[in-house]
Amino acid sequence: MADEQDTDTLLALVSSLTHKGHSTEVMLDALVQAEGNPELASQILNRGHPGSEVAAGKKRKRASDLDSWLKGPNHAKPVSRHASPLSSTAPSSDPPIRKVNRGVDLMAVLKQPPPSKKTTPRKPTLILTNPQMVAEHTPCTMHLSILPLQLASKLFYSLEQSSRDWQRNKWWLFDRLVESPHRTAFFVRKTDGVSDDETWHESAQYWYNGRKTDPPDVFSSEMEEACEIIERLVTDEIRRRPYRYPLEWAGGGVDSTNDLIWRANVAASNRYEGRNESVGWHSDHMTYLGPHCTIASLSLGTRRMFSLRETVPLHETEIRGAQTFNIPLPHNSLVIMHASCQERFKHSVPPQSAMDVYRPIHPRIPGGPIEPFNCRINITFRFYRPDFKPPSIPLCKCGIPTVLRPDMKNQRDGQEGKYWWTCFAGAQNDGKSCGMWKVMDMEAEGRGPTVGSMQQTGASSSSSSREQLQNARR
Numbered sequence: 001m002a003d004e005q006d007t008d009t010l011l012a013l014v015s016s017l018t019h020k021g022h023s024t025e026v027m028l029d030a031l032v033q034a035e036g037n038p039e040l041a042s043q044i045l046n047r048g049h050p051g052s053e054v055a056a057g058k059k060r061k062r063a064s065d066l067d068s069w070l071k072g073p074n075h076a077k078p079v080s081r082h083a084s085p086l087s088s089t090a091p092s093s094d095p096p097i098r099k100v101n102r103g104v105d106l107m108a109v110l111k112q113p114p115p116s117k118k119t120t121p122r123k124p125t126l127i128l129t130n131p132q133m134v135a136e137h138t139p140c141t142m143h144l145s146i147l148p149l150q151l152a153s154k155l156f157y158s159l160e161q162s163s164r165d166w167q168r169n170k171w172w173l174f175d176r177l178v179e180s181p182h183r184t185a186f187f188v189r190k191t192d193g194v195s196d197d198e199t200w201h202e203s204a205q206y207w208y209n210g211r212k213t214d215p216p217d218v219f220s221s222e223m224e225e226a227c228e229i230i231e232r233l234v235t236d237e238i239r240r241r242p243y244r245y246p247l248e249w250a251g252g253g254v255d256s257t258n259d260l261i262w263r264a265n266v267a268a269s270n271r272y273e274g275r276n277e278s279v280g281w282h283s284d285h286m287t288y289l290g291p292h293c294t295i296a297s298l299s300l301g302t303r304r305m306f307s308l309r310e311t312v313p314l315h316e317t318e319i320r321g322a323q324t325f326n327i328p329l330p331h332n333s334l335v336i337m338h339a340s341c342q343e344r345f346k347h348s349v350p351p352q353s354a355m356d357v358y359r360p361i362h363p364r365i366p367g368g369p370i371e372p373f374n375c376r377i378n379i380t381f382r383f384y385r386p387d388f389k390p391p392s393i394p395l396c397k398c399g400i401p402t403v404l405r406p407d408m409k410n411q412r413d414g415q416e417g418k419y420w421w422t423c424f425a426g427a428q429n430d431g432k433s434c435g436m437w438k439v440m441d442m443e444a445e446g447r448g449p450t451v452g453s454m455q456q457t458g459a460s461s462s463s464s465s466r467e468q469l470q471n472a473r474r
């Protein structure tokens, strides 16, 4: 399920570390400067607190600093090395405070040496308006008008009705209980049609912040119908991909009668009301999905922007910067987040300044009026892997199942990256966590079969090579 904590967690962290309330925009700016480090961001903001010189979220007045410099030592004030808290230069962990006195060469002061850390210029956000652009720039594919129109309308109407009661996800952030800015629900499929192993029913009970819930609702008949269409489309797309990752699931379903290589057995759904409801930057937890999962997200209702941003690995940050891609998703469109998307990119549905009203082409009741809607409902169809079923998930010292996260900053072509089992208690346990952190070891933990293990045993005809992967990477 979604790791909704990333942006929201960072914001809440910054907020709890700063002396006074700052607007989200100001905190986000500080986080961008601090390259996502909440401690640094709070230092930047706290320097604007009484007793310091840099106004939080405001440009420092250069004139008064020069004035104090000209007035000499008695009037000198500590001046940050960084021109402004809004500058694109990331501060070091403890930004040096320097005093500038009369007698110092003015030019020497103004011509500060460039910061030692090279920063790559930020690339402008790109709007990907068609499937070709999405495939070219991201590890996703976009598919328009994918369900028969009548089915898309029926599914929208039934979910629009039931989602009015969906809950907002709640989790603990230190001493605060925070709530998702959208409503959410989880569904489980009655049977995958391939085997009678329904272990994902148990996994599905842990969808809510790793806490055991009552069994979730099962797919409605419309969801089932949509899911079957989506499975075939995803399977075709996976077949067309130039590369499959070694840790991808290669078990049940491969040789099934329909020759499906991708199946869904659960679905997470969100309702975004109006233009302000959103989901922050995150990559989806892999606890039950495993590494290199494929997730198919169906959009219904109003068109909203889906944003993707790559987490540039540390070894590449000096040569290239991250870029944000915005994909407008209309009613009845599907985005497939292919293998490696969760490892390399974060995604979000940001608040918007404007939004189109959605008018279905079919009335809710035959012959009735067509009402306008301002909500978007998305369904992410997912496959909970049998080799990641609940008894196999390590428990942390708090005694609850850990969460599997990719080491996004150290990915190497999506092959050599590590995955960590981390304590998730903080989200549900009054914000207290044991801080457990353990590297996942597929072999030692007895997981698989994977695409890689099948290739090793010659069970799969597809070949792999680093070269092939590098050509395939987008």
Ligand SMILES: O=C(O)CCC(=O)C(=O)O
Pocket (backbone or CB within 6 Å): 001, 002, 003, 268, 269, 270, 279, 284, 297, 306, 347, 348, 349, 378, 380
């Ligand atoms: O609404 C969307 O398109 C994205 C939802 C999402 O990221 C999630 O459920 O994990």
Ligand SMILES: [Fe+2]
Pocket (backbone or CB within 6 Å): 001, 002, 003, 282, 283, 284, 347
């Ligand atoms: Fe997500």
